[in-house]
Amino acid sequence: xxxxxxxxxxxxxxxxEVACDDPRILLDLLREDMTLTGTxxxxxxxxxxxxxxxxDGRPTLSCLTLARLVEGREVTTIEGISPPNGxxxxxxxxxELGATQCGFCTPGFxxxxxxxxxxxxxxGRDEIERAVSGNLCRCTGYRKIIEAIETxxxxxx
Amino acid sequence: xxxxxPPSYRLLGGRIPYVEGPLKVTGRAxxxxxxxxxxxxxxxxxxxxxxxxxxxxxxxSAARALPGVFAVLTGEKYPTPFGVLPITHDETAIAVGKxxxxxxxxxxxxAADERTAERAxxxxxxxxxxxxxxxxxxxxxxxVSEPIHARGLLGSNIQKEVVQHFGNVDAAFAxxxxxxxxxxxxxxxTHAFTEPMATIAEATPDGRLTVWxxxxxxxxxxxxxxxxxxxxMHRIRVIKPEVGGGFGGKSDPLPHEIVCAALSIETGxxxxxxxxxxxxxxxxxxxxxxxxxxxxxxxxxGQILAYDIEALIDGxxxxxxxxxxxxxxxxxAMGPYRVPNFRYRGRRVYTTxxxxxxxxxxxxxNIRYSIEVALDMLAERAGLDPFELRRRNALxxxxxxxxxxxxxxxxxxxxxxxxxxxxxxxAKFRRLPYGRGVGLGCGFYISGSNSxxxxxxxxxxxxxxxxxxxxxxxxVHSMQADIGxxxxxxxxxxxxxxxxxxxxRVHVQRVDSDVSPVDLGSYSSRVTFMMGNxxxxxxxxxxxxxxxxxxxxxxxxxxxxxxxxxxxxxREHPERGVTFLEALHRAMESSGALTASGSYNSPAIGGTFxxxxxxxxxxxxxxxxxxEVSVDDxxxxxxxxxxxxxxxxxxxxxxxxxxxxxxxSIHMGLGxxxxxxxxxxxxxxxxxxxxxxxxxxxxxxxxVEILLVGEDDPEGPFGAKEAGEGPLIAxxxxxxxxxxxxxxxxxxxxxxxxxxxxxGVDQRRAEGRPWKGR
Numbered sequence: 047x048x049x050x051x052x053x054x055x056x057x058x059x060x061x062x063e064v065a066c067d068d069p070r071i072l073l074d075l076l077r078e079d080m081t082l083t084g085t086x087x088x089x090x091x092x093x094x095x096x097x098x099x100x101x102d103g104r105p106t107l108s109c110l111t112l113a114r115l116v117e118g119r120e121v122t123t124i125e126g127i128s129p130p131n132g133x134x135x136x137x138x139x140x141x142e143l144g145a146t147q148c149g150f151c152t153p154g155f156x157x158x159x160x161x162x163x164x165x166x167x168x169x170g171r172d173e174i175e176r177a178v179s180g181n182l183c184r185c186t187g188y189r190k191i192i193e194a195i196e197t198x199x200x201x202x203x
Numbered sequence: 204x205x206x207x208x209p210p211s212y213r214l215l216g217g218r219i220p221y222v223e224g225p226l227k228v229t230g231r232a233x234x235x236x237x238x239x240x241x242x243x244x245x246x247x248x249x250x251x252x253x254x255x256x257x258x259x260x261x262x263x264s265a266a267r268a269l270p271g272v273f274a275v276l277t278g279e280k281y282p283t284p285f286g287v288l289p290i291t292h293d294e295t296a297i298a299v300g301k302x303x304x305x306x307x308x309x310x311x312x313x314a315a316d317e318r319t320a321e322r323a324x325x326x327x328x329x330x331x332x333x334x335x336x337x338x339x340x341x342x343x344x345x346x347v348s349e350p351i352h353a354r355g356l357l358g359s360n361i362q363k364e365v366v367q368h369f370g371n372v373d374a375a376f377a378x379x380x381x382x383x384x385x386x387x388x389x390x391x392x393t394h395a396f397t398e399p400m401a402t403i404a405e406a407t408p409d410g411r412l413t414v415w416x417x418x419x420x421x422x423x424x425x426x427x428x429x430x431x432x433x434x435x436m437h438r439i440r441v442i443k444p445e446v447g448g449g450f451g452g453k454s455d456p457l458p459h460e461i462v463c464a465a466l467s468i469e470t471g472x473x474x475x476x477x478x479x480x481x482x483x484x485x486x487x488x489x490x491x492x493x494x495x496x497x498x499x500x501x502x503x504x505g506q507i508l509a510y511d512i513e514a515l516i517d518g519x520x521x522x523x524x525x526x527x528x529x530x531x532x533x534x535x536a537m538g539p540y541r542v543p544n545f546r547y548r549g550r551r552v553y554t555t556x557x558x559x560x561x562x563x564x565x566x567x568x569n570i571r572y573s574i575e576v577a578l579d580m581l582a583e584r585a586g587l588d589p590f591e592l593r594r595r596n597a598l599x600x601x602x603x604x605x606x607x608x609x610x611x612x613x614x615x616x617x618x619x620x621x622x623x624x625x626x627x628x629x630a631k632f633r634r635l636p637y638g639r640g641v642g643l644g645c646g647f648y649i650s651g652s653n654s655x656x657x658x659x660x661x662x663x664x665x666x667x668x669x670x671x672x673x674x675x676x677x678x679v680h681s682m683q684a685d686i687g688x689x690x691x692x693x694x695x696x697x698x699x700x701x702x703x704x705x706x707x708r709v710h711v712q713r714v715d716s717d718v719s720p721v722d723l724g725s726y727s728s729r730v731t732f733m734m735g736n737x738x739x740x741x742x743x744x745x746x747x748x749x750x751x752x753x754x755x756x757x758x759x760x761x762x763x764x765x766x767x768x769x770x771x772x773x774r775e776h777p778e779r780g781v782t783f784l785e786a787l788h789r790a791m792e793s794s795g796a797l798t799a800s801g802s803y804n805s806p807a808i809g810g811t812f813x814x815x816x817x818x819x820x821x822x823x824x825x826x827x828x829x830x831e832v833s834v835d836d837x838x839x840x841x842x843x844x845x846x847x848x849x850x851x852x853x854x855x856x857x858x859x860x861x862x863x864x865x866x867x868s869i870h871m872g873l874g875x876x877x878x879x880x881x882x883x884x885x886x887x888x889x890x891x892x893x894x895x896x897x898x899x900x901x902x903x904x905x906x907v908e909i910l911l912v913g914e915d916d917p918e919g920p921f922g923a924k925e926a927g928e929g930p931l932i933a934x935x936x937x938x939x940x941x942x943x944x945x946x947x948x949x950x951x952x953x954x955x956x957x958x959x960x961x962x963g964v965d966q967r968r969a970e971g972r973p974w975k976g977r
Contacts, residue, residue, distance in 0.1 A: 083237035084230015086447070088397045089480040093893040096397055124230035133225060141224035144859040147867065148687025149227030150398040150447025156228055175901040182893060184395050184448050185687050186863055187870030188901040 055116045057082075058126030066113050073097045073108040076123060084124035084153050088182070095181030098154040099123050105158045105180070124153035127160050136160055136198040145194035147185035154181050159195045167202045169195075209854070209915050209922065213768065214696045214706065216921075218859040221692045222711065223445070223685075232445045235401035235417045240473035243403070244273055246466050247320035248459060248476070249310040249327050250485065251302035254338070254555040254886035255351065256331035258301055261310060265326040271319035274469040275327065276311045281465050285427045287420075287455040287560075288656060291362070291522035293352050296431055296461040301334065303351055303520035304555050305887055306485025308458055313466040313474050338886040340492075340517045340552035351520065351553040360553040362518050363529040365814060369605040370544030375509035379500035383580045386496050387573035388952045390880035391517065393489030394562055395898050398447020399478040400486065402460045404467035412468065413440045416460050419449035419686045420724030421714050426657065427456030428464055436716075443714035449686040450871070451561035452488050454726040455523055459486075484891035488560030489881065490568065491528055491551070492517040497573040500544075501581050505595045509544035510536055514570065516551040516559075523560035525551045530817030531566020536574055537604040537818065538647035539615045539825050540596040545605055555886045561726060563871055564931040567648050569953075575644045575936030576951060579943065588632070589643045589940070590623050593827070607810035611822055612924070614851035615645075617912040618827040622849040625910055626829035633944060637975040639833045642940025646826035648929030650919070651729030653805045653819040663802035665733040666720035667741045669698065672796040675784050677702070677745075679711045683722040683734040688927050689860035690730045694738050696857065697920065701742035702749070703766040704783055720800070728925035731856065732821060733803045735920030740801025748797055752790035753781050806918070822916045824929035825851040830905070830937035834945045836964045839957030841945075843873060843905040843938055850930055851913035854922035858911075865909050865930040872934025874899050878954045947974025 053066035057080065064079055073090075076082045076099070085108060088096030092110040099108045100122035127134065133141065136159050146152040155178060162169060162177040169177070174195050175188075183191060226232040263275040278299035284292040298309045310327045314320035334349045343351070343360025351360050376382055402416040412434060418424050421441045429436040446453060459476050466474040478486070494515045500508040514532040518525045533547030582592040594616065602610045622643070623629070631641045655664050668680040679698055685691040695709040712718065722734055746766060753771035754761040757779055765774045772780025781789075790797055809819035827849045834841040848865050855861040878897055882889040890896045915922025939950050948963035967974065 077236075081239070082230075083233075086230075086234075086398070087236065087477075088399065088447075089893050091480060091892055091894065093480075094397055128229040128231075133228060137225075137228040140228045141220050144218075144220065144863045146221065146224055146227045147689070147863055148396070148398065148448040149223070149232050149445060150234065150396075150687075152227050153230040179900055179902065182395075182397060182898060184397055184450070184871070184898060185867045187866035187868075187907070188904050189866045189907060190863060192901060 056120040070113040072111040072113045075113040095154045098157045139194035139198040143194045145190040151183045215856045219857045243473040244313040245320045246474045246476035249324045251307040254336045255334040260330045262328040266323040271315040272323045274313040283431045311462045343552040363526045363551045365549045368546045372509045372546040375544040376500045380503040381501040381584045384498045385573045385577040389493045389569040391492035392879045394450040394452035396448030401477045402463040403475045404464040405473040406467040415442045419453045424456045441716040446686040450563045481891045487557035490562040491559040493569045499577045512547045514549040518551045519556045519558035521558040534818035535567035564928040572935045579940045609808045612916040614913045615825040618849040621910040622827040626847040637977040640941045640944025644933040644936030646932035649820035650822040650925035651732045652727035654816040663804045665722040665737040666802040667737040669799045682719040684725040697738040698742045728928040736803040737801045741799045744799035749786045753786040822924045826933040828933035828937040830941040832941040839960035845906040849910040852926035853913045853916035853919045853924035861926045864926045868930035872931045
């Protein structure tokens with residue numbers, strides 16, 4: 047097999063260049079090759095939202111994305127969203143209001159909620175529910191997640 | 204009883220965010236699949252495509268010859284049977300002799316990478332002789348031509364039969380003023396946690412084996428590894444990383460965990476087995492598909508005279524917790540009402556389907572639905588409000604049930620009162636317009652199983668160790684398993700509460716059998732009660748050492764001192780005191796780092812008849828829920844608008860966690876009512892994905908008003924009882940009874956999907972039974 051061109055894209059604000067087979071899935075590339083394990087593998091089928099990352103700022107299921115498709119684009123994972131120290135307002139609200147229990151779905155929710163509040167700083171409950179409807183949570187019953195996103199939005203300027 | 208007001212606490216009883224929360228929201232919490240080991244191989248499992256087949260030959264030579272393959276295992280190498288209950292060891296790590304369900308493991312491979320492992324599985328050649336498929340428990344209640352297991356009762360597929368009779372049920376029914384019968388049918392449901400199972404095993408040249416696994420019961424895994432692999436427990440080290448939900452699905456020692464260890468032993472390399480979502484569904488161990496038949500007799504004054512219950516439980520291919528399930532489907536009917544006469548016959552039958560096991564509110568959910576629907580019917584017959592009927596029959600505090608369960612604290616009556624008042628019940632019940640309704644459902648659950656599964660002679664069910672050195676950080680060790688319910692946080696908070704220190708001094712260590720003392724893990728809603736008591740004892744021992752040191756510094760007797768925030772001081776002269784660190788350093792002068800140990804063992808309770816221990820618990824939770832629904836009877840779609848959840852968990856120690864448990868339980872119960880179902884065609888699971896097995900979306904969640912009305916339990920830590928599983932139970936009948944109030948149809952076949960609603964309403968109209976004028 048001839049080795050393909052390296053894949054070049056921006057990952058969490060930095061340019062990266064990495065060997066990548068054509069069938070490589072973005073989730074595998076992130077978790078295994080880049081050791082960014084904050085992005086979670088829940089189903090590999092696009093049904094749970096645990097693997098959500100931002101692709102050019104849009105929430106995207108990394109388990110359904112061929113890594114080659116991010117050539118020249120910007121990928122932001124939970125690691126890229128988290129500040130070097132402390133937490134973002136969304137993350138802080140998730141902790142303080144009990145919106146994370148087992149935590150496995152949490153990075154996906156944080157990524158989705160971060161994009162929502164960037165585009166729509168003061169969403170209504172319906173808009174929040176719609177935005178997170180691609181993310182499954184089995185622990186919380188969603189109520190504290192939605193409350194946390196509402197709280198983070200209230201604290202936004 | 205006159206008593207002083209309950210004490211208040213600095214931390215406990217408040218809203219305590221999870222100590223590991225910041226790691227979880229940043230993706231820094233470490234789950235099993237996040238761990239990499241040097242030279243780690245990929246383990247893969249070959250699963251049976253046959254529901255029942257004799258394995259006549261398995262040829263692994265081509266798979267072994269494939270470059271990059273390090274080991275291929277079949278069942279013969281590790282044939283020792285195991286299972287979570289010592290009395291029903293009927294599983295093997297890999298199938299021996301025959302495969303018993305679609306998904307049964309028949310070979311395993313360790314290879315350098317995923318693709319090679321997959322290719323190797325394709326090269327395993329399996330010849331089989333197909334055997335009869337038993338997809339329905341009714342097919343297995345009599346002798347069958349090919350029993351799924353040799354241990355089936357008298358040549359049948361019956362795994363366990365329980366027959367109990369207390370009092371005289373026939374005589375009670377003969378004198379009943381009213382009686383009803385409900386035949387419930389319940390599809391199997393599954394846990395649907397978000398983290399698929401994952402295990403890493405590493406056998407090392409020093410003769411030891413380390414296993415990291417997504418398990419909620421590290422200790423039982425530890426035992427099963429030792430038994431099957433023939434390695435003494437002290438040479439095995441089990442580590443539990445963060446676990447992405449369990450709900451019972453990660454409580455059995457699972458075959459792949461043992462296979463992973465076996466592959467590592469074979470290869471001398473670390474091996475990881477990571478499940479995909481189909482693996483998770485086929486492994487199942489979810490709530491049993493169940494048919495029950497419930498008759499209840501009532502006297503003219505509205506007193507319950509008798510229960511007569513039968514249950515037929517579809518076990519799937521293994522025993523798992525099934526013997527407990529079979530008891531629970533009867534005995535967990537013993538509360539929250541007084542039942543003077545009780546008869547139960549339960550049978551759990553093997554089928555050639557993925558095994559069922561323990562799922563949140565194990566054994567108490569399906570039977571409770573049928574009973575609560577039956578009581579709703581009886582209230583209507585007797586002309587009593589559903590609340591009033593339940594009030595008249597409430598188990599009193601400090602009483603015994605007819606099967607000798609010890610009831611201590613119960614705030615069931617306050618639960619009823621709160622749910623009735625807050626829901627506006629009296630203005631709504633039978634008074635809302637057609638298509639809208641309210642319903643009441645109640646619950647009762649064990650706060651920890653009184654009997655540990657394994658220990659003979661009896662050893663503590665939970666032990667907690669503390670160590671504090673000169674840095675003033677307190678290391679807490681225990682094998683309690685936080686799977687998201689917040690037990691690490693509670694453990695830290697109890698220690699901090701007793702010692703008067705800030706929460707950030709307390710560091711709960713990752714579960715590691717080399718250093719964590721045994722706690723039996725997260726099942727039977729036991730952790731708060733048992734670990735909490737053990738932690739309190741340990742922290743009090745440490746506190747006594749610190750107080751003695753402070754006493755010597757202050758030259759005052761210890762009993763004149765009090766522990767306050769980060770300080771120990773003279774009770775009468777608070778200005779005379781020492782800091783926590785000053786006391787600590789004085790105490791260390793003679794002994795170095797301080798240690799302390801606490802443990803909990805449940806009291807001797809329960810009867811002496813066969814099966815008397817099943818369902819005994821040191822305390823019980825109680826619940827009364829009202830659901831309000833609105834139904835579109837054209838489409839059959841309905842919405843649960845709100846649930847008022849009155850719950851008695853004794854004193855809630857972390858309100859944030861208790862609310863989270865109740866809301867999450869309501870979500871899970873809602874799913875079982877509205878649509879979750881393991882769908883089978885014959886023995887083939889038809890919907891093994893989260894796309895086709897739908898858990899409720901945010902839009903389907905009702906508003907939830909939580910009403911915590913419990914009083915301090917006399918034996919619970921700081922007065923607490925369980926809140927992890929019991930809150931699920933009342934959800935289902937509250938909704939079922941609300942649907943009746945809305946459209947006049949009794950639903951006894953779960954899930955209640957829209958087609959069943961339309962059919963039910965059509966049938967009611969065809970029978971000429973109008974409801975609320977429609």
